[in-house]
Amino acid sequence: MSDHATDRATEAFVAHRNLLFTVAYEMLGSAADAEDVLQETWLRWIEVDLEQVRDRRAYLVRITTRQSLNRLRTMTRRKEAYVGPWLPEPVLTAPDVAEDVELAESVSMALMLVLETLSPTERAVFVLREAFDVGYDEIAAAVDKSPAAVRQIAHRARRHVDARRPRTAVSPGETRAALESFRRALETGDLQSLLDVLAPEVVLMSDGGGVKQAARRPVVGADKVARFIIGGSGKAEGALTSGPTVVNGNPALVLRLDGEIDGVMAIRVEDARIVGLYYVRNPEKLTRVESETPLTLR
Secondary structure, eight states: OOHHHHHHHHHHHHHTHHHHHHHHHHHHSOHHHHHHHHHHHHHHHTTSOGGGOSOHHHHHHHHHHHHHHHHHHHHHHHHHTOSSOOOOOOOBBOHHHHHSHHHHHHTSHHHHHHHTTSOHHHHHHHIIIIITOOOHHHHHHHHTOOHHHHHHHHHHHHHHHHTTSOSSOOOHHHHHHHHHHHHHHHHHTOHHHHHHHEEEEEEEEEEOTTTSOOOSSOEESHHHHHHHHHHHHHTOSSOEEEEEEEETTEEEEEEEETTEEEEEEEEEEETTEEEEEEEEOOGGGOHHHHTTOOBOOO
């Protein structure tokens, strides 16, 4: 490839990089793996004859999708051997992500866990169609299926996700209010205040990756969750503090032990109370938060 062609390839890739990262991240739930996919996409992209490419964005999305599908199939084996619950890798996101309600939901911890229940092809089709409104013909080329088959897969995946996704959209303000009540109760160790902000059917999932202590199974019910949290914070070997942040397009907390990041707590709220808690402690999944560089996902 000539220098001029390389410059044009680089320009197109950089222009769509945020989009490509988001496609890969929503398919994989791992920022580290998404970055690897982008590297693989770039290596294939610079070998393409751009004169033969009618729509560079669509072509790049197609390469990214195919590389993500390959990576997703290998990740499935890794997850089967994972110690305890597996949660998506949290990423700091820019304010514009939270303002885009559909985008914020599509990268939320709650929805990405639902996407984990889809097959790799169903997940690719759902992400491309629902999150990015990619046409059926383009999706068909990316997943190597006919447009008619893609329509059926999209319908099946949408029905599956709709049956499991959060029932109602919640404003960032409502989530922040619940999160602040949770933070105060956590820092004061006030069990009753914690119970007041938790829904009776709340579920806590914690991901230590076998490296940090975490519950091996989901903790269910307000009383069990509250006692698990208060008990855990009481055993902390150092000063435990928390501060607000925005991860995956939604308000969250960064918890620190003696100033060092201990984990990220994301929540799901319904009717002003917390129904889902997602606590990521695995150090390998916290590098994006430590970088303190928020992402613009599109």
